[in-house]
Amino acid sequence: MKTAQKGPPIPIFLIFVVGIFLFSIYYLYDAVTAFFNGSANASFQLFLGLFGFATSFLALAQFLKRLTMTPPPVPKILTTVECKNDGFKNVRPFAKGDYVFKTVENCQKCNEPMMITAIYVEEPPKKS
Amino acid sequence: MDGVFANLMFITLFSEFTLKVQSMFSSIFAQINTGDPTSLILQFFYLLSFFLFIFYGNRLQTYLMLREIGNAAGRLKGMKDTARNLAIATLKESTKEAIDPTPRIDHFLEYFTIMPASLDPTGIVPKLDHALDVRDQRFRDEVKLIAPTADDVKTNDIEGVLEVAISLNTIYRVVNHFYLLGKKTMSLYLIMQIQMQLPMIMEIAESYSVAIKAFADGQPIGDGAGALVAAKFMHGNETRKIAKDVVVAETQFEGRRLLVLKAEGPGSTVGKPGEAIKKLIDENEGKVAAVIMIDAAGKYEGEKSGETSEGTGAAIGGIGVDQYTIEEITLKYKIPVHAVIVKESVKESVSPMTKDIYEGTDIAVARVKRLIHERAKEGDIVIVAGIGNSVGIGQ
Numbered sequence A: 001m002k003t004a005q006k007g008p009p010i011p012i013f014l015i016f017v018v019g020i021f022l023f024s025i026y027y028l029y030d031a032v033t034a035f036f037n038g039s040a041n042a043s044f045q046l047f048l049g050l051f052g053f054a055t056s057f058l059a060l061a062q063f064l065k066r067l068t069m070t071p072p073p074v075p076k077i078l079t080t081v082e083c084k085n086d087g088f089k090n091v092r093p094f095a096k097g098d099y100v101f102k103t104v105e106n107c108q109k110c111n112e113p114m115m116i117t118a119i120y121v122e123e124p125p126k127k128s
Numbered sequence B: 001m002d003g004v005f006a007n008l009m010f011i012t013l014f015s016e017f018t019l020k021v022q023s024m025f026s027s028i029f030a031q032i033n034t035g036d037p038t039s040l041i042l043q044f045f046y047l048l049s050f051f052l053f054i055f056y057g058n059r060l061q062t063y064l065m066l067r068e069i070g071n072a073a074g075r076l077k078g079m080k081d082t083a084r085n086l087a088i089a090t091l092k093e094s095t096k097e098a099i100d101p102t103p104r105i106d107h108f109l110e111y112f113t114i115m116p117a118s119l120d121p122t123g124i125v126p127k128l129d130h131a132l133d134v135r136d137q138r139f140r141d142e143v144k145l146i147a148p149t150a151d152d153v154k155t156n157d158i159e160g161v162l163e164v165a166i167s168l169n170t171i172y173r174v175v176n177h178f179y180l181l182g183k184k185t186m187s188l189y190l191i192m193q194i195q196m197q198l199p200m201i202m203e204i205a206e207s208y209s210v211a212i213k214a215f216a217d218g219q220p221i222g223d224g225a226g227a228l229v230a231a232k233f234m235h236g237n238e239t240r241k242i243a244k245d246v247v248v249a250e251t252q253f254e255g256r257r258l259l260v261l262k263a264e265g266p267g268s269t270v271g272k273p274g275e276a277i278k279k280l281i282d283e284n285e286g287k288v289a290a291v292i293m294i295d296a297a298g299k300y301e302g303e304k305s306g307e308t309s310e311g312t313g314a315a316i317g318g319i320g321v322d323q324y325t326i327e328e329i330t331l332k333y334k335i336p337v338h339a340v341i342v343k344e345s346v347k348e349s350v351s352p353m354t355k356d357i358y359e360g361t362d363i364a365v366a367r368v369k370r371l372i373h374e375r376a377k378e379g380d381i382v383i384v385a386g387i388g389n390s391v392g393i394g395q
């Protein structure tokens, strides 16, 4: 089966964007000097310079954002173990084989078997 | 009147346009006369891009959309490969024999079910039921064949893993199909069809990639909210099997006889609650005061997860077989069906259960108790059905 191709390799893309960035700075410089020299029409240099500057700056910013983007944190699953006898409660990381209402290890206080009462994801830091 | 007005508008616009073009050309000629070459070249490129955008704007948009779909297809490929590898790893660790499950899983990833013909819809539900039963049995046999030493709970969990891997594989195949088709035809409208739906597709795919880990480890998922509510009612009471993968326990609440049912945990299964409810009603010859169903249900964007609400009707998702069965039997004996739902997003329903949803089940328990108190008298029989996947939830 044919598969989807990825975009162009990053170096070519980067060279392209940096090239546009440098060119636009050159054009902007050109426009400014033309303005101070009082010479005629430099609006195209200005236009090209601004346009190139804006697009390449946005592209670079997006690229940097992607580079520094951290992968979403792996959800941490917590298991709550409770003792029916004296209400002793213990929250520990989820272990394979845990399930709600499973009878597990004995209570630290009264040595009676305890029970899993809840399994849920630890609240991630609020984002939305 | 309108026609005249439109004509006038057109003429004005058109003359303005010609004026613009004229002035553009005259400025070019002026610059030729002044002999400024850079300015001329820039003018040329400016005009060129202007016409390029007029004639090739659509094409450019098509390329951009196509690239977006291509990237999505690439990400989906990564997800389905990870899912496949996880399925293989899960199967490998649950069998002691040295058979490599890879080829069998690769075959199974494209397993499909053909829905019965709906041209003449009378009697389609039993056909559908039958098709799903065969599919289910086939899945179980397949897992038993690859991992004969796995116990029932593990078998159910592996089935869950396989289901999710198949779903991810299907999503990838569909998106990749549209990507390649779009590339071949360059048809904007063909590409648009899939591009518009990409955000939703990707969200579902991402939640499936999280879900598959939950199934492999046997963690409760959001969809299990209904099963958890039922488990809280039945815990500590003796259970018996009433239908395929469904258990029922009898308990008392304020003098009412409660028949509480849920899918048999802690393996991953939803069971056949429709059949179970039908059997329970038949066993009691229709003398049931109410059926109360608890299920996780989709929330609207902006609503809080874990909130509960109440309504009427058979609260059960899926393809509709169970809903049909419940509606038929409750209609026959004129038994009211009440629904309590725990709200969550589609993503949350297949991801490991969040604290909000867990706390929501406590509120749902309270609401069900209130319903029983209000909707049934002492000595009445009430069926409490917790709907949803019971992965990681015992009883």
Ligand SMILES: [Zn+2]
Pocket (backbone or CB within 6 Å): A083, A084, A085, A086, A087, A088, A107, A108, A109, A110, A111, A112
């Ligand atoms: Zn204790």
